[in-house]
Amino acid sequence: MTVGISHARAVDAKVVACASTGNTSASLASYAAAAELPALVIIPEGKVTGGKLSQTIAHGAKVVQVQGDFDQALALLRESSEKFGVYLVNSVNPFRLEGQKTIVFEMLEQLDWRVPDVIALPGGNLGNTAAFGKALDDAFAVGLIDRVPRLMTIQASGAAPFAKYFECGFDRYEPVIAGTVATAIKIGNPASVERARRSIERTSGYVTTVTDDEILEAKAQVDRAGIGCEPASAATVAGVRRLVREGVIATDANVVGVLTGHVLKDADAVARYHLEDVDGRARAGANRPVTIPAELSALERVLTDAIHG
Amino acid sequence: MTVGISHARAVDAKVVACASTGNTSASLASYAAAAELPALVIIPEGKVTGGKLSQTIAHGAKVVQVQGDFDQALALLRESSEKFGVYLVNSVNPFRLEGQKTIVFEMLEQLDWRVPDVIALPGGNLGNTAAFGKALDDAFAVGLIDRVPRLMTIQASGAAPFAKYFECGFDRYEPVIAGTVATAIKIGNPASVERARRSIERTSGYVTTVTDDEILEAKAQVDRAGIGCEPASAATVAGVRRLVREGVIATDANVVGVLTGHVLKDADAVARYHLEDVDGRARAGANRPVTIPAELSALERVLTDAIHG
Numbered sequence: 001m002t003v004g005i006s007h008a009r010a011v012d013a014k015v016v017a018c019a020s021t022g023n024t025s026a027s028l029a030s031y032a033a034a035a036e037l038p039a040l041v042i043i044p045e046g047k048v049t050g051g052k053l054s055q056t057i058a059h060g061a062k063v064v065q066v067q068g069d070f071d072q073a074l075a076l077l078r079e080s081s082e083k084f085g086v087y088l089v090n091s092v093n094p095f096r097l098e099g100q101k102t103i104v105f106e107m108l109e110q111l112d113w114r115v116p117d118v119i120a121l122p123g124g125n126l127g128n129t130a131a132f133g134k135a136l137d138d139a140f141a142v143g144l145i146d147r148v149p150r151l152m153t154i155q156a157s158g159a160a161p162f163a164k165y166f167e168c169g170f171d172r173y174e175p176v177i178a179g180t181v182a183t184a185i186k187i188g189n190p191a192s193v194e195r196a197r198r199s200i201e202r203t204s205g206y207v208t209t210v211t212d213d214e215i216l217e218a219k220a221q222v223d224r225a226g227i228g229c230e231p232a233s234a235a236t237v238a239g240v241r242r243l244v245r246e247g248v249i250a251t252d253a254n255v256v257g258v259l260t261g262h263v264l265k266d267a268d269a270v271a272r273y274h275l276e277d278v279d280g281r282a283r284a285g286a287n288r289p290v291t292i293p294a295e296l297s298a299l300e301r302v303l304t305d306a307i308h309g
Numbered sequence: 310m311t312v313g314i315s316h317a318r319a320v321d322a323k324v325v326a327c328a329s330t331g332n333t334s335a336s337l338a339s340y341a342a343a344a345e346l347p348a349l350v351i352i353p354e355g356k357v358t359g360g361k362l363s364q365t366i367a368h369g370a371k372v373v374q375v376q377g378d379f380d381q382a383l384a385l386l387r388e389s390s391e392k393f394g395v396y397l398v399n400s401v402n403p404f405r406l407e408g409q410k411t412i413v414f415e416m417l418e419q420l421d422w423r424v425p426d427v428i429a430l431p432g433g434n435l436g437n438t439a440a441f442g443k444a445l446d447d448a449f450a451v452g453l454i455d456r457v458p459r460l461m462t463i464q465a466s467g468a469a470p471f472a473k474y475f476e477c478g479f480d481r482y483e484p485v486i487a488g489t490v491a492t493a494i495k496i497g498n499p500a501s502v503e504r505a506r507r508s509i510e511r512t513s514g515y516v517t518t519v520t521d522d523e524i525l526e527a528k529a530q531v532d533r534a535g536i537g538c539e540p541a542s543a544a545t546v547a548g549v550r551r552l553v554r555e556g557v558i559a560t561d562a563n564v565v566g567v568l569t570g571h572v573l574k575d576a577d578a579v580a581r582y583h584l585e586d587v588d589g590r591a592r593a594g595a596n597r598p599v600t601i602p603a604e605l606s607a608l609e610r611v612l613t614d615a616i617h618g
Contacts (some may be wrong), residue, residue, distance in 0.1 A: 014615075
């Protein structure tokens with residue numbers, strides 16, 4: 001192992017730990033509980049959704065909220081983990097990346113090994129982009145697939161250091177201060193930036209950005225289709241839409257879009273979109289409950305409207 | 310069909326609808342969206358968890374909040390559905406029960422057709438108890454299983470009309486006004502009470518109750534095991550525990566407990582348990598986050614405590 005992780009094995013470590021915007025912490029807490037390992041997560045205070053935080057707490061991980069952002073949390077944890085015998089499971093850990101590769105293997109299997117033209121995914125800490133490229137390399141090397149799909153990573157425009165790096169031909173990388181409604185990818189200094197670069201280069205891939213408004217509209221559409229996802233996942237759909245518009249993805253291309261988070265991971269995002277006013281009124285697509293007294297006539301009025309209105 | 314449902318087929322109906330404490334509404338909204346059918350749900354105002362409400366809204370169902378409880382909501386909807394050509398998907402619909410039967414078939418298949426001694430499940434509107442009995446009847450009739458496990462239905466003590474009915478030898482049934490933290494089973498007049506009675510009688514089953522405190526402690530334990538569930542599901546675990554204590558279930562019995570809702574269905578229940586004081590202090594098992602400044606020394610103090618403390 002050449003990456004800078006603690007060399008302790010998880011089972012020898014005194015504690016398994018991660019920095020997280022919420023999803024990794026929920027997963028770590030759950031698996032650590034099942035394996036009866038003590039877990040500690042460090043999260044940016046006030047920037048993790050209620051759902052993800054509740055999972056992490058419920059599964060019994062020690063939760064440390066840092067008064068800073070994800071990037072600071074990860075930097076602090078990396079700095080102290082070796083000294084304290086802490087086993088880090090962020091995507092700086094090569095075993096984590098091996099696990100993330102299985103997303104691609106399962107996807108290809110579900111496609112009956114017919115290779116899509118494009119695999120699009122959201123990009124935050126870039127562990128998935130790194131792992132997906134490695135998985136495709138491996139699948140091609142052993143002959144499971146006969147060509148490699150193009151990886152397209154979508155970042156939120158307020159948290160897009162990788163997109164900027166891509167735009168300058170991977171000439172100069174600069175971290176940013178991240179800001180986006182898509183908390184799962186609100187990361188300004190992705191840990192896997194160089195590994196992700198390799199994935200994009202080797203698959204003739206692409207990196208682009210979408211605005212928060214595009215993310216929220218795409219999310220509303222995914223939700224309305226009966227599937228549902230958290231905002232970061234909707235970046236995938238918004239990004240594919242944009243890349244088709246820009247001619248990067250052909251209109252007849254076979255595209256797999258990866259959604260990385262369930263709608264319940266961020267229930268508040270639904271409430272904000274549908275229940276809160278924008279400029280003093282409801283959004284065009286807002287779906288607001290109506291409230292009626294417990295009377296038949298009131299329900300019948302609603303049904304009449306629903307059917308004829 | 311002898312039950313009192315609209316005879317319209319779903320695809321002919323002007324709208325598919327249900328009354329719900331939240332889980333049925335979320336499912337209906339999702340599947341109706343996927344099938345491009347208009348959906349309407351009627352829920353008790355303020356008594357559906359934020360997660361379930363957010364799914365229902367996100368998936369585009371028309372949400373009607375009634376100023377009453379679930380039982381009133383269902384009664385109103387049943388009364389008006391025939392007249393308005395509304396297709397009801399509550400467990401008064403025999404096709405709904407057929408669907409719920411698959412829980413048992415899948416469970417038996419996963420057990421490699423080795424029959425457990427007991428199947429325990431939470432009881433609210435009693436659709437699952439009704440369907441499980443029917444599924445076991447069917448599986449036995451066609452020879453998939455060579456004996457029938459005992460069904461044990463667990464109700465919250467504040468919403469236990471079926472348990473009371475069972476206690477008097479199914480002599481006299483009386484609805485109640487329901488009150489429990491387990492919103493998914495907060496039902497005082499279950500639609501499937503007679504069908505559920507048949508399930509209990511035919512399987513030599515049992516019905517019991519658990520308190521809200523027992524539910525919350527069982528939930529904390531299921532959560533802490535890395536699985537997680539919503540409060541109503543934890544009633545299963547609390548109930549099995551009680552029935553073992555009371556000698557109804559043998560200590561060496563093979564028991565399957567059915568958990569019907571994910572932890573994210575009620576994230577607020579986690580926050581209430583772990584973050585809110587009881588009698589001025591935290592619960593014994595409360596897992597509270599700590600907050601630190603973005604400084605290495607602060608994290609190192611936490612790690613020292615976590616490892617040695």
